[in-house]
Amino acid sequence: MSEQLKVPTMAEFMAEGKKPEVLFWVGCAGSFDDRAKKITKAFVNLLSKANVEFAVLGTEESCTGDPAKRAGNEFLFQMQAVTNIEVLNAYEVTKIVTTCPHCFNTLKNEYPELGGNYEVLHHTQFLKSLLNDGRLTIEGGQFKGKRITFHDPCYLGRANNVYEAPRDLIKKLDAELVEMKSCKSRGLCCGAGGAQMFKEPEKGNQDINVERTEQALVTKPEIIAAGCPFCNTMMTDGIKAKEKEASVQVMDIAELIANAEDL
Amino acid sequence: MDYIKIAQIIAFTIALICGVGFFIGNVKKLMRNIKLGHDVDVSDNKSERWRNMTMIALGQSKMVKRPIAGFLHIVVYVGFIIINIEVLEIIIDGLFGTHRIFSSIGSLYGVLIGSFEILAVLVLVSVIVFWIRRNIIKIKRFWKSEMTAWPKNDANYILYFEMVLMTLFLVMNATDIPFQNMDSGNVISQFIAPWFSSLPESTLHIIERSAWWLHILGILVFLNYLYYSKHLHILLAFPNTYYGSVKPKGQFNNLEAVTNEVKMMMDPNVDPFAAPPEGAENVAPAKFGASDVQDLNWVQLLNAYTCTECGRCTSECPANLTGKKLSPRKIMMDTRDRLEEVGKNIDANNGEFKDDGKQLLDDYISREELWACTSCNACVEACPVSIDPLSIILDMRRYLVMEQSAAPVELNNMMTNIENNGAPWPYNQMDRLNWKNE
Numbered sequence: 047m048s049e050q051l052k053v054p055t056m057a058e059f060m061a062e063g064k065k066p067e068v069l070f071w072v073g074c075a076g077s078f079d080d081r082a083k084k085i086t087k088a089f090v091n092l093l094s095k096a097n098v099e100f101a102v103l104g105t106e107e108s109c110t111g112d113p114a115k116r117a118g119n120e121f122l123f124q125m126q127a128v129t130n131i132e133v134l135n136a137y138e139v140t141k142i143v144t145t146c147p148h149c150f151n152t153l154k155n156e157y158p159e160l161g162g163n164y165e166v167l168h169h170t171q172f173l174k175s176l177l178n179d180g181r182l183t184i185e186g187g188q189f190k191g192k193r194i195t196f197h198d199p200c201y202l203g204r205a206n207n208v209y210e211a212p213r214d215l216i217k218k219l220d221a222e223l224v225e226m227k228s229c230k231s232r233g234l235c236c237g238a239g240g241a242q243m244f245k246e247p248e249k250g251n252q253d254i255n256v257e258r259t260e261q262a263l264v265t266k267p268e269i270i271a272a273g274c275p276f277c278n279t280m281m282t283d284g285i286k287a288k289e290k291e292a293s294v295q296v297m298d299i300a301e302l303i304a305n306a307e308d309l
Numbered sequence: 310m311d312y313i314k315i316a317q318i319i320a321f322t323i324a325l326i327c328g329v330g331f332f333i334g335n336v337k338k339l340m341r342n343i344k345l346g347h348d349v350d351v352s353d354n355k356s357e358r359w360r361n362m363t364m365i366a367l368g369q370s371k372m373v374k375r376p377i378a379g380f381l382h383i384v385v386y387v388g389f390i391i392i393n394i395e396v397l398e399i400i401i402d403g404l405f406g407t408h409r410i411f412s413s414i415g416s417l418y419g420v421l422i423g424s425f426e427i428l429a430v431l432v433l434v435s436v437i438v439f440w441i442r443r444n445i446i447k448i449k450r451f452w453k454s455e456m457t458a459w460p461k462n463d464a465n466y467i468l469y470f471e472m473v474l475m476t477l478f479l480v481m482n483a484t485d486i487p488f489q490n491m492d493s494g495n496v497i498s499q500f501i502a503p504w505f506s507s508l509p510e511s512t513l514h515i516i517e518r519s520a521w522w523l524h525i526l527g528i529l530v531f532l533n534y535l536y537y538s539k540h541l542h543i544l545l546a547f548p549n550t551y552y553g554s555v556k557p558k559g560q561f562n563n564l565e566a567v568t569n570e571v572k573m574m575m576d577p578n579v580d581p582f583a584a585p586p587e588g589a590e591n592v593a594p595a596k597f598g599a600s601d602v603q604d605l606n607w608v609q610l611l612n613a614y615t616c617t618e619c620g621r622c623t624s625e626c627p628a629n630l631t632g633k634k635l636s637p638r639k640i641m642m643d644t645r646d647r648l649e650e651v652g653k654n655i656d657a658n659n660g661e662f663k664d665d666g667k668q669l670l671d672d673y674i675s676r677e678e679l680w681a682c683t684s685c686n687a688c689v690e691a692c693p694v695s696i697d698p699l700s701i702i703l704d705m706r707r708y709l710v711m712e713q714s715a716a717p718v719e720l721n722n723m724m725t726n727i728e729n730n731g732a733p734w735p736y737n738q739m740d741r742l743n744w745k746n747e
Contacts, residue, residue: 072741072744074734086744104741105738111727118703118707119711120711122724122728200683200687204689235683238683239684245720245723
């Protein structure tokens with residue numbers, strides 16, 4: 047990226063005695079994973095383009111505790127949650143947007159009981175609202191007429207019943223949205239959830255991400271759209287396993303829109 | 310009244326009392342076993358819970374997600390409920406020595422019996438199709454490894470029961486001479502009656518009486534078969550859909566015991582040397598997570614009894630689809646089997662559970678199964694009666710991690726990273742914003 051991104055922190059806002067419109071919760075993958083960082087940047091570009099006053103926690107952000115909780119370590123999860131809630135409440139955060147469905151689910155559903163009450167949105171929901179309010183416009187651009195299939199992240203779809211926001215955004219690109227046989231509430235997991243991302247799978251006859259990639263390839267897509275950094279990794283690996291890197295790309299919705307806008 | 314009639318009334322009354330009495334005994338045992346689970350507050354969202362029960366159990370909304378099985382199931386379900394009006398008549402006739410007491414209501418009776426007869430045929434056909442799906446087509450989910458001899462036989466016994474009961478109902482009507490003479494409501498049985506036309510009237514009467522008796526005795530036996538069978542879902546689907554989760558599926562419960570510990574650790578005013586409150590030394594500390602059925606909550610145990618082993622969960626499970634050992638249906642079957650074992654142990658030991666050296670973990674559910682779960686909620690979504698296998702898997706993982714520190718080594722690394730540097734990977738928290746300048 048030629049020019050440096052403008053990414054203010056909550057601390058900077060506070061120093062000026064101001065509060066941002068929304069806190070962008072970047073998440074661990076979005077902060078450290080090379081592939082996911084691109085999604086983070088694409089989303090920041092979109093926020094800037096729509097003139098959204100946003101801030102990140104930066105070095106004050108820490109894991110939400112999701113993988114620890116799903117692995118069974120409730121203790122570690124709650125330690126993370128309570129610490130994060132102290133930070134968020136100290137900054138009087140009211141609205142959070144995140145590009146990770148796991149962070150989204152945990153912040154939205156599991157933090158309130160522990161004292162963290164925020165309006166939490168997945169980035170596809172937030173982008174959709176920007177679009178509805180006329181703050182962001184999407185031109186089809188390079189994706190016009192392309193075959194795109196959307197892989198539902200479990201923690202966005204089944205877990206929280208968000209199926210339409212990502213699809214509405216894809217349609218705005220004038221792309222041809224093709225559905226897999228198992229989609230929406232019956233979407234097959236990419237294999238990363240429940241802390242599986244961090245371990246080798248148990249013995250079986252197939253890896254879940256390859257199975258899911260095969261389902262996606264049936265739709266003959268040019269692009270597999272994802273809404274989760276972990277799904278993105280799993281599907282990208284699946285595409286590699288099927289040796290389809292040359293013809294099929296795995297992209298986050300935020301990247302699709304940012305690319306369409308030449309951001 | 311003649312003696313034969315009186316003897317019949319007495320025999321009927323005894324059969325009815327035994328059948329219903331034995332059933333009540335089983336229901337009591339069922340409730341006691343379910344209450345072995347610890348308490349959970351389900352008093353919230355009453356209207357949503359009623360709506361769920363109405364839609365999912367009464368309205369079969371999730372069954373029809375698979376249209377063929379769903380449609381056939383609705384036929385059997387509607388048939389079962391409506392034909393039970395006929396059972397009411399049978400019971401009254403049996404107790405008072407009357408014959409077709411409702412026939413006095415006139416032409417409406419013909420309409421009623423006529424619709425029962427049509428339903429009986431539809432049920433018969435559906436049940437035969439079910440049998441073919443299981444035994445001839447061998448649909449995959451009915452032949453998974455957890456479908457050992459008993460679960461397979463159980464499923465077939467239920468189908469045979471229904472076939473026999475429906476056949477008896479039609480034969481009973483076909484051989485009932487006064488009913489055939491009424492010529493109202495015998496829409497199906499009039500075509501069966503000619504098969505018996507060569508027989509003398511007295512034989513017909515014996516066949517009619519036998520069919521009548523076998524029908525009602527069959528129903529009483531079936532009622533008592535429920536407790537031993539997966540077929541309990543016909544009753545438990547209703548409470549189970551009522552008590553099923555009304556939260557977003559992604560929301561896992563926060564353990565209160567842990568919250569108290571964490572709050573104490575975070576509170577700077579807590580005196581670390583404070584003596585425990587009076588009497589607290591004798592209270593065993595609560596176990597984190599679940600290693601046996603008593604560690605689960607009663608809704609999870611109700612889930613286990615409600616499971617009718619249809620296998621929709623397993624057929625949607627990404628782990629199972631890719632050949633891993635995990636099957637959500639097996640989680641539910643194991644939970645029920647272990648709960649039954651614990652219940653029998655309590656019965657044999659005068660109401661006290663005696664340690665039998667066994668538990669749900671390892672003796673029934675292996676660690677390999679538990680660690681294969683992606684927590685994707687496909688099983689929860691697929692279940693037509695709101696069973697949540699995932700919550701049991703999670704509670705057992707909690708036991709493994711928090712009581713035994715027995716997580717797979719890669720997960721221990723991940724958790725150590727979160728503890729030390731606030732991310733599942735070994736990156737410094739101070740580097741979290743570096744992406745901005747890359």
